[in-house]
Amino acid sequence: MQTIGQIIRTNRERKGLLLRQLAAQLDVDTAILSKIERSERKPTREQIFKLADIFKLDRDELLIQYLSEKIAYEIADEDVATRTLKVAEQKVRYLKSAKHGKV
């Protein structure tokens, strides 16, 4: 199970880029990128998209990794975590159908 940080680091090293080089492309401080790779900070959505472009990864895939990691950390220490996600799925379905005027 890879974190976003690990995905970024792996891809950066695969391309032989230094932190400061990738940081420059992302337009962030090296310190921040370092923290992101070690999961000490979360990237922003914009950064995710830039990374997907730089590494030619599927934007949706990376976005899913990013969002799901955020959610997982949000509730991982609840012991109702799994049931919460099941109910969240139902609610999402409901909200989406409502949005399409199906209520």
Add this chain to the structure above:
Amino acid sequence: MQTIGQIIRTNRERKGLLLRQLAAQLDVDTAILSKIERSERKPTREQIFKLADIFKLDRDELLIQYLSEKIAYEIADEDVATRTLKVAEQKVRYLKSAKHGKV
């Protein structure tokens, strides 16, 4: 599909309580409770537990409603929402097993 706000309002009315009476028990301003019931604001976790106690609802059940609603609103307008939740489930499982020393 009921919102937390609707659950609260229904239960408050069932007990014949006024907004200001329930607000007093919750130790919040009437304005806030009004907004919570109409989903204009989110309750805090503490408030959720107080409400469960006041209405004699299952704390975990209400917590699940609260957390899942928060998550659902967070990602409802992503079109990768459902897949995100599936991946989040996997990540939660992984995090939980890691926590129990199973890595």
Add this chain to the structure above:
DNA sequence: AACGAGTTGACAATTTGTGTCAAATGTAAT
């Protein structure tokens, strides 16, 4: 009109997220 219940919006206080910077640490080469 006066009252009580609920709603609304402007604002303040607090918390959380993000960025900046400089110093510290690690690592390899000379």
Add this chain to the structure above:
DNA sequence: ATTACATTTGACACAAATTGTCAACTCGTT
């Protein structure tokens, strides 16, 4: 062991989001 460079760390500043406070407002009832 000193230099040079990459990365990490932590303190701080700034911005954004959350939460709370308050007063004015609407609406229905008497």
